[in-house]
Amino acid sequence: MSGETLAFFLLAVACNVAAQVRYSIPEEMSKGSVVGNVAEDLGIDLKRLRSGRARIIAGDSGPYVELNTDKGTLAVSERIDRELLCKQTSPCSFSFEILLENPIQLFEVTVEIVDVNDHAPTFPKDEINIEIRENAPPGSRFVLESAYDPDVGVNAIQGYNLKPTDNFVLKQDARSESNKNIEMILQTPVDREKTEDFALFLTANDGGNPPKAGSMKINIKVLDVNDNAPVFSKNIYRASVPENSSKGTPVATVHASDADKGVNGEVTYAFRQTDAHGLFQINDKSGDVTVTGELDFEKTNKYEITIEAKDHGGHTDSCVLIVDIIDVNDNSPVISLTSFTNPISEDSPIGTTVAVINIKDLDSGQNGQVSCSISKNTPFIIKSSLKNYYTLLTEETLDRELLSEYNITIIATDEGSPALSSNKTIHLRVSDVNDNPPAFERTSYTATLVENNSPGVSIFTVRASDTDCCQNSRVSYLLEETEVNGAASSSLVSINAETGVIYAARSFDYEQLRSFKINVRAQDGGSPPLSGNATVHVLVLDQNDNAPQVLYPIQSGGSLVAEMVPRAADVGYLVTKVVAVDVDSGQNAWLSYKLQKATDRALFEVGAQNGEIRTVRQVTDKDPVKQKLTVVVEDNGQPPRSATVNVNVAVADSFPEVLSEFTDFTHEKEKNENLTFYLVLALAAVSFLFICCLVVIISVKIYRWRQSRLFCQSNLPVIPYYPPHYADTGRTGTLQQMYNYEVCMTTDSRKSDCKFSRPSSQGVLIMDPKETLRRLQKEKDLLEDLDVSEEVRIYFCHCWSSGTHLQACLSVSM
Numbered sequence: 001m002s003g004e005t006l007a008f009f010l011l012a013v014a015c016n017v018a019a020q021v022r023y024s025i026p027e028e029m030s031k032g033s034v035v036g037n038v039a040e041d042l043g044i045d046l047k048r049l050r051s052g053r054a055r056i057i058a059g060d061s062g063p064y065v066e067l068n069t070d071k072g073t074l075a076v077s078e079r080i081d082r083e084l085l086c087k088q089t090s091p092c093s094f095s096f097e098i099l100l101e102n103p104i105q106l107f108e109v110t111v112e113i114v115d116v117n118d119h120a121p122t123f124p125k126d127e128i129n130i131e132i133r134e135n136a137p138p139g140s141r142f143v144l145e146s147a148y149d150p151d152v153g154v155n156a157i158q159g160y161n162l163k164p165t166d167n168f169v170l171k172q173d174a175r176s177e178s179n180k181n182i183e184m185i186l187q188t189p190v191d192r193e194k195t196e197d198f199a200l201f202l203t204a205n206d207g208g209n210p211p212k213a214g215s216m217k218i219n220i221k222v223l224d225v226n227d228n229a230p231v232f233s234k235n236i237y238r239a240s241v242p243e244n245s246s247k248g249t250p251v252a253t254v255h256a257s258d259a260d261k262g263v264n265g266e267v268t269y270a271f272r273q274t275d276a277h278g279l280f281q282i283n284d285k286s287g288d289v290t291v292t293g294e295l296d297f298e299k300t301n302k303y304e305i306t307i308e309a310k311d312h313g314g315h316t317d318s319c320v321l322i323v324d325i326i327d328v329n330d331n332s333p334v335i336s337l338t339s340f341t342n343p344i345s346e347d348s349p350i351g352t353t354v355a356v357i358n359i360k361d362l363d364s365g366q367n368g369q370v371s372c373s374i375s376k377n378t379p380f381i382i383k384s385s386l387k388n389y390y391t392l393l394t395e396e397t398l399d400r401e402l403l404s405e406y407n408i409t410i411i412a413t414d415e416g417s418p419a420l421s422s423n424k425t426i427h428l429r430v431s432d433v434n435d436n437p438p439a440f441e442r443t444s445y446t447a448t449l450v451e452n453n454s455p456g457v458s459i460f461t462v463r464a465s466d467t468d469c470c471q472n473s474r475v476s477y478l479l480e481e482t483e484v485n486g487a488a489s490s491s492l493v494s495i496n497a498e499t500g501v502i503y504a505a506r507s508f509d510y511e512q513l514r515s516f517k518i519n520v521r522a523q524d525g526g527s528p529p530l531s532g533n534a535t536v537h538v539l540v541l542d543q544n545d546n547a548p549q550v551l552y553p554i555q556s557g558g559s560l561v562a563e564m565v566p567r568a569a570d571v572g573y574l575v576t577k578v579v580a581v582d583v584d585s586g587q588n589a590w591l592s593y594k595l596q597k598a599t600d601r602a603l604f605e606v607g608a609q610n611g612e613i614r615t616v617r618q619v620t621d622k623d624p625v626k627q628k629l630t631v632v633v634e635d636n637g638q639p640p641r642s643a644t645v646n647v648n649v650a651v652a653d654s655f656p657e658v659l660s661e662f663t664d665f666t667h668e669k670e671k672n673e674n675l676t677f678y679l680v681l682a683l684a685a686v687s688f689l690f691i692c693c694l695v696v697i698i699s700v701k702i703y704r705w706r707q708s709r710l711f712c713q714s715n716l717p718v719i720p721y722y723p724p725h726y727a728d729t730g731r732t733g734t735l736q737q738m739y740n741y742e743v744c745m746t747t748d749s750r751k752s753d754c755k756f757s758r759p760s761s762q763g764v765l766i767m768d769p770k771e772t773l774r775r776l777q778k779e780k781d782l783l784e785d786l787d788v789s790e791e792v793r794i795y796f797c798h799c800w801s802s803g804t805h806l807q808a809c810l811s812v813s814m
Helices: 003-012 038-042 046-051 082-086 655-712 769-785 790-802 806-813
Strands: 019-026 034-037 055-057 065-068 073-076 092-100 105-114 127-133 141-144 157-163 168-176 179-186 197-206 213-223 236-242 250-253 267-274 280-282 288-291 302-311 316-326 334-340 353-360 370-374 380-386 389-394 405-414 421-431 444-450 458-461 475-479 493-495 501-504 515-524 531-541 549-552 562-565 574-577 579-581 591-598 604-606 612-615 626-635 642-651 735-737 741-744 753-756 762-765
Touching: 019 034, 019 038, 034 038, 038 073, 038 105, 055 065, 082 092, 082 105, 127 141, 141 316, 157 168, 157 179, 179 197, 236 250, 250 316, 267 280, 280 302, 334 421, 353 370, 353 380, 370 380, 380 405, 444 458, 458 531, 475 493, 549 642, 562 574, 574 642, 579 591, 591 604, 604 626
Parallel strands: 019 105, 127 213, 236 316, 444 531, 562 642
Antiparallel strands: 034 073, 055 092, 065 073, 092 105, 141 179, 157 197, 168 179, 197 213, 250 288, 267 302, 280 288, 302 316, 334 353, 353 389, 370 405, 380 389, 405 421, 458 501, 475 515, 493 501, 515 531, 549 579, 574 612, 591 626, 604 612, 626 642, 735 762, 741 753
């Protein structure tokens, strides 16, 4: 049968195994030892074995057994070492297929290799040295290197014992299936002065029959004072590294901390037990583990390395580093996407299907066996679902804010030699959901504001960022309502919703409010919206807005207080002390004192810092009794503020002498005060009279204006009237000038209107008496029809009949 035909039939029956059989044999069997009668166990006739050209398809298992077609038995073809075949894997087995032709039948055979106790436990070193401080407390631990036994199960190491046990006891702790932590614990304190060096023996025993053992000598040297041992941050470290990693590739970093300082706190790292000799190395200072050899997933997919941290005092701690080797294959099958979901929401649960991938390889047999993987460092995983089909799933929770799109490379690799591979990159976008609240740069801020500020001044600016996108990342700022000294926070400050600028809503006084706290909330535009909070501590800074206040001496208006100095007072005699305070704070409240005026400046001085008034020289009989000092108290603000105080000093030895002198001073002071009072009273009286006059004048003006408006205002049209028979006779007659009068009367007598024209020429007016009387009667009737008041009618007729100047009449009426 040709190779192509055999490959076709093998492919046809690859998924249809006729029967299975399993054998169990011990390791180290000699060549030719019978494993089992496969013909009998599978129910195959010996003739069928020969006619079907039965043969073993071993694959990667190697030619450990051979088939005797004449007898139908399986026999060992070479010595089988379980430790070489499976290392620490248990149970250990290998599989192969028996192929029959015409017709093709495939039988699967599994052979399990049972371990025998052919190895004794061995320690990495026959002898180790341990240093211990003499003040090490009971319970101090010392990590020992465990022994290695390649056997498994009951033949592996079952326990350890330590002798002698005068000072130490042994503690065993299984950290993993194949790794035990062996610690020597100090039970009784050691004394260097009594015993400086002694030896212990650690023995490892397996459980074989007969049992085997291995031992290691431990040399103990007692040192001085190091009471803190290194402590690893973890007992077990895990790391993953691809099998094709180059030399120098970082694997992991272990860290142990020592509470001691200086040299005693320096920690060094070293491998103590490992089955990966030459593959990894550790930096003794930093604890960085890197690759130094070629890693092969097919040989070992996991390494366990015991790492010891040791300080200069001899204290140690240990941890286990488990390194998982990631398999990488490189072949070139044909990759096609059956379905692809793009984009994918970032809140998709773990296990969401992203794509269904179909992989085909035109090769056959082992070269056609394809495995599939994806690029590293992505939150996705690829799983085999059906034959030649793989499913791309989410392995971790997606976060668009960390990475909004992924370029996922799908790698398909066959198992040929040399292996071929192909890859396909798909571009996956992650859609956003509102899963991130706005975050402030800090949770607490401190802002300062100088008191006496203007309302509306900017205090501080807070900023929050939202890692979401679009509407979900639009941030607005709100001020949460809290109370500050019984007042709402919104009455103190306000915030710009768009920019986050905080403004003062009023002017602040440091002496009333020195600090306050407000809560700011940043809210995004998502649905539902998310928010974050921050606290702003506003500190009101002091200004020098308060002058010093003098507490002593008290400045009373009615009585006179004087300090008495005897004439026998020596130089430096304490007369009195000026006491003042300033309600400001800091340097604004630092007060200094100086003497501004004095009756005799050469006699007294004022302490600049304490305000004490003392004599500068010896008091003499020539010094006057009355001494008046003016002291200025000034603060240290910018600009400085000050206050003055008058201090009366009496230089005398007896009280009657002081009384006689200061009585005149009191009378003079009272006279000055009375004079000031009368001046102020006179000024107030003059001001009051001036204001009263001004009010009266304004009232009269307003009254006249209102009367003129009431008398002259009318809504009726003006009807001009010219009396007949008026002529200019050259300034002869009863009137000196000729006048034209316009009279308008309304039904409301208060709104009647009288107008007159200026004389157009100088002359006399001659009129007919009969005509005048007749016109007067008509006007009287008109007034009665208009229902004007009796006073107006009488007045009007009087003016009209007497020939009086109309303007004069109007003035009299007003």
